[in-house]
Amino acid sequence: MKAAVYRGPGVIEWSSWPDPVAGASELVLRVRGCGLCGTDIAKIQEGRISPPAVFGHEVVGEVVAVGEGVTRFEAGDRLVVAHHVPCFSCHYCRRGSPSMCRSFKEVNLDPGGFAEFLRVPAPNVRHATFRVPKSVSDETASFTEPLACCLRAVKRARAEPGDTALVVGLGSVGCLFVQLLNRAGVRVLGSERLADRCAQGARFGAEAYREPRALADAVSDATGGRGVDRVFITAGGADILSSLVSLVRDGGALHYFAGGAGDALPLPLNQLYHRELSLIATYSSSPAELGEAFELLVRGDIRVEPLVTHRLPLSRLAEAVQLSLSRQALKVFLTGVTS
Numbered sequence: 470m471k472a473a474v475y476r477g478p479g480v481i482e483w484s485s486w487p488d489p490v491a492g493a494s495e496l497v498l499r500v501r502g503c504g505l506c507g508t509d510i511a512k513i514q515e516g517r518i519s520p521p522a523v524f525g526h527e528v529v530g531e532v533v534a535v536g537e538g539v540t541r542f543e544a545g546d547r548l549v550v551a552h553h554v555p556c557f558s559c560h561y562c563r564r565g566s567p568s569m570c571r572s573f574k575e576v577n578l579d580p581g582g583f584a585e586f587l588r589v590p591a592p593n594v595r596h597a598t599f600r601v602p603k604s605v606s607d608e609t610a611s612f613t614e615p616l617a618c619c620l621r622a623v624k625r626a627r628a629e630p631g632d633t634a635l636v637v638g639l640g641s642v643g644c645l646f647v648q649l650l651n652r653a654g655v656r657v658l659g660s661e662r663l664a665d666r667c668a669q670g671a672r673f674g675a676e677a678y679r680e681p682r683a684l685a686d687a688v689s690d691a692t693g694g695r696g697v698d699r700v701f702i703t704a705g706g707a708d709i710l711s712s713l714v715s716l717v718r719d720g721g722a723l724h725y726f727a728g729g730a731g732d733a734l735p736l737p738l739n740q741l742y743h744r745e746l747s748l749i750a751t752y753s754s755s756p757a758e759l760g761e762a763f764e765l766l767v768r769g770d771i772r773v774e775p776l777v778t779h780r781l782p783l784s785r786l787a788e789a790v791q792l793s794l795s796r797q798a799l800k801v802f803l804t805g806v807t808s
Contacts, residue, residue, distance in 0.1 A: 470485070470486055470487075470488050470489075470584060470585040470586050471483060471484065471485060471486065471584070471585050471783075471784070472484070472485075472486035472523045472580060472581075472583060472584035472585065472783075473523065473525075473583040473584070473783055473784065473786035473787075473803075474486060474520075474521050474522070474523055475512070475513055475518065475520050475521060475522045475523065475524060476520050476521060477516065477520050478513075478514060478515065478516030479513065479514055479516075480520075481513060481786050481787040481790070483783075483784040483786075486523060486580060486584055488586060489579055489580070489586055489587055489588035490534075490588065491534040491535060491536035491588060492536050492588075492591075493536050493537045493538050493591070494536055494537070494538045494539055494591035494594060494595075495536040495539070495588055495589060495590055495591055495594060496532055496534065496535060496536065496539060496542060496548075496588070496589040496594055496598070497532070497533050497534035497586055497587070497588050497589070498528070498530030498531060498532055498533065498548065498550065498586065498587055498589060499530055499531045499533045499585065499586055499805065499806060500528060500529075500530045500582055500584060500585060500586065500587060500783070500805035500806070501529045501530050501531055501547070501607050501804070501805050501806075502528075502529050502607045502608065502611060502802055502803060502804045502805055503525040503526075503527055503528045503529070503582030503583055503611065503783070503802075503803050503805070504527030504608075504611040504612065504615070504777075504800065504801070504802055504803070505525075505527075505786070505789050505790070505793060505800070505801040505802070505803060506526065506527055506615065507642070507727065507793075509524045509525060509526075509583075509790075510790055510793055510794065511728065512524055513790055514790075514794075522580070522581070523580035523581040523583055523584050524581045524582075524583055525581040525582025525583035525584070525803070526551065526552035526578065526581065526582055526614060527582065527611045527612070527613075527614050527615060528549065528550050528551075528552075528578065528582035528587065528611065529547065529548070529549050529601065529607040529610045529611050530547075530548060530550065530587065530805070531545065531546070531547050531548075532544050532545060532546045532548060533586070536591075539594060541594075541598075542594070542598070542600065546600055547600070547601045547607075547610075548589075548598050548599060548600055548601060549598070549599050549601055549610040549611065549613045549763065550578065550589050550593055550597060550598045550599075551593065551597035551598075551613065551614045551617070551754075551756075551759050552577050552578045552581075552593070552597075552614070553568070553573045553574060553576060553577065553597075553753060554572075554573070554576045554590075554592040554593050554595075554596050554597050554756060555567035555568070555570035555572060555573045555755065555756075556570050556571075556572040556573075559571065559572070567755040567756075568752050568753035568754070568755070569752075573753070576590055576592050576593060577590070578590075578593065582803075583783055583786050583803060584783070585783070585805060585806055596756040597756055597759055599613065599759075599760070599763045602767060604767075605766065605767055606774070607802075607804075608773070608774060608777050608780075608802050609766050609773055609774060610763075610766065611802065612645070612762075612766060612771075612773040612776075613759060613762050613763045613766060614754065614759065614762075615641070615642060615645065616645055616649075616762035616765065616766065616771060616773075617754035617755075617758040617759045617761070617762035617763075618726075618751065618752075618753055618754045618758070619642060619645045619646050619649055619726070620649060620754065620758045620761055620762050620765075621751055621753075621754045621755065621758045622646070622701065622724060622726050622751035623646070623649050623650060623653060624758075625724070625749060625751050626699050626701070626722055626724045626749065627722075628650055628653050628655050628698075628699055629653070629654070629655070629698075630653065630654030630655070631654065631655075632654075632655045632656070632697075632698040632699060633655065633656045633657075633658065633688075633691050633692050633697045633698055634650050634655050634656070634657050634658070634697055634698060634699040634700070634701060635657075635658045635659070635660060635684075635688065635697045635699070635700045635701070635713075635716060635717075636650070636657060636658070636659045636660070636670070636675060636701045636703065637659075637660045637700065637701065637702045637703060637704065637705060637709065637713065638660070638661060638702070638703035638704030638705065638727075639659050639660075639661035639666045639667060639669060639670030639675065639677060640666060640703065640704065640799060640800075641773075641776040641799055641800040642703045642726065642727075643659065643661070643666075643670060643701075643703045643704075644669060644670055644673045644776055645771065645773070646701050646703065646726075647659060647670055647673045647674050647675045648673055648674065648771050648772065649771070650701075651674045652770070652771075655699075656676075656691060657674060657675045657676065658675065658676045658677075658678070658684070658687055658688060658691060658697065659671070659675035659676065659677040659678065660677075660678055660679075660684050661677060661678075661679060662679055663679075663796060664679065666799065667679050669775070669776075669799070672775075673772070676691075681712065684716070685715075685716065688716050692718065695718045695719075696715075696716055696717045696718035696719070696721060697716055697717055697718065697721065698717075698718060698721050698722070699717075699721060699722050699723075699724060700713050700716065700717050700721070700722070700723045700724065701724050701726055702723065702724065702725050702726060702727065703726050703727050704727060704729070705727075705729065706728075706729030706730040706731045707729065707730065707731020707732070707733065707734050707735065708730070708731055708735065710723065710734050710735055710736055711735040711736065714736060714740065714746070717746065719744045719745060719746075720744070720745045720746070721746060721747070722746070722747035722748070722749060723746065723747070723748050723749075724749050724750065724751065725748075725749070725750040725751075726750070726751055734748070736748070776799055776800045777799075777800045777801075777802045778798050778799040778800060778801075779792055779797075779798040779800075779801045779802070780801070780802050780803075780804055781801060781802075781803055781804070782803065782804050782805075783803045783804065783805050785803075786803060789801040789803060
């Protein structure tokens with residue numbers, strides 16, 4: 470088969486890759502499509518992964534081979550699958566940190582969604598695979614994993630009805646946060662420098678601002694000068710933290726949902742201490758959130774179709790990465806072979 474193979478920092482090559490084979494309790498899917506995630510881009514650009522490799526984890530595919538023992542799915546089923554599954558029984562899993570489970574990253578799709586075919590391991594088949602109804606598009610279904618991660622972040626941040634939150638960055642992930650927070654009864658302000666993304670965030674329900682001064686005034690007006698209860702940071706790296714501390718209330722929380730540049734966070738310890746601020750982060754989701762996210766998408770409770778601005782074949786992954794890096798694309802959906 471062919472796959473978009475990572476050959477080194479910034480280098481993607483459409484080339485041959487071994488065909489996957491379904492073992493006991495496993496599936497092989499023909500990839501119908503895969504969303505391009507910011508973590509995929511970071512892996513491709515930063516060179517932290519040893520080549521060769523095939524990335525992609527926002528996958529929708531069609532079953533072409535069923536391993537012995539699989540009874541829930543059959544050839545021809547259209548499925549959305551997620552890439553990591555915890556063990557459910559270790560210290561981390563029992564304490565609500567499944568993405569810190571030592572087994573979590575050891576279970577993965579083979580090779581990844583940027584390939585013509587992939588193997589779904591047995592744990593993923595059991596806990597992270599969902600049959601997509603005919604009424605739901607491939608593109609919508611592909612948002613299951615990123616939406617699940619956002620859903621877990623909202624839970625970890627303990628956003629409550631009556632809160633006021635600030636979402637920093639109104640890209641595709643930021644717009645997911647806006648919708649989830651609105652559903653939770655939270656008033657949402659948004660910060661975004663690009664005019665088109667600022668407008669998009671507003672359409673999804675955020676009070677969106679481009680200029681720092683206007684944002685600061687809006688936060689003060691919305692909270693009586695107190696500051697927002699929660700800040701969700703989806704872009705900007707470490708440096709942005711210093712400009713956000715003044716916008717969060719005493720006892721509030723700043724939640725990092727994305728990695729980025731910076732080896733140290735510019736937040737004085739005395740300020741963290743005396744104001745009782747919480748600094749938290751969310752790396753991934755659990756199978757429970759995957760199921761919740763999938764149902765939200767199936768019911769149409771979360772809108773995602775407007776977020777996909779570009780559609781390219783898997784063979785043009787390198788181009789998709791550049792469209793995202795230049796911020797021309799809000800979200801790219803890579804299409805595979807569908808027949």
